[in-house]
Amino acid sequence: MARDFDARRSTDVEEDELQEQSLETLKAQRAGAAADLGDDMDALEAELDLPDAEVRDEELSLRVLPRQADEFTCTQCFLVQHRSQLADPRRIVCSDCAA
Incomplete structure (x- = not known):
């Protein structure tokens, strides 16, 4: 859907409510994904025996x-x-950064 950025913005309440609902949905999905990741990490740490x-x-x-x-x-x-790695003495840059 193409938008005309020069056109006046509508203050349609339904559009704002839709955006709020979708934002809340995204936040809930992100929180759920983070909780799932944390559970997986706990299971992974329990499985691994770190020396x-x-x-x-x-x-x-x-x-x-x-x-x-x-x-x-x-x-x-x-x-x-080390000085042997100096590529540009004026700028004081190493050979890795000069490449």
């Missing part, structure tokens, strides 16, 4: 090194790269 499942709450300790003299931070992906 490190009890380790989830443990804090990880990782030593982070500052950027070295022969490294740069790409201005596109913000990854620290």
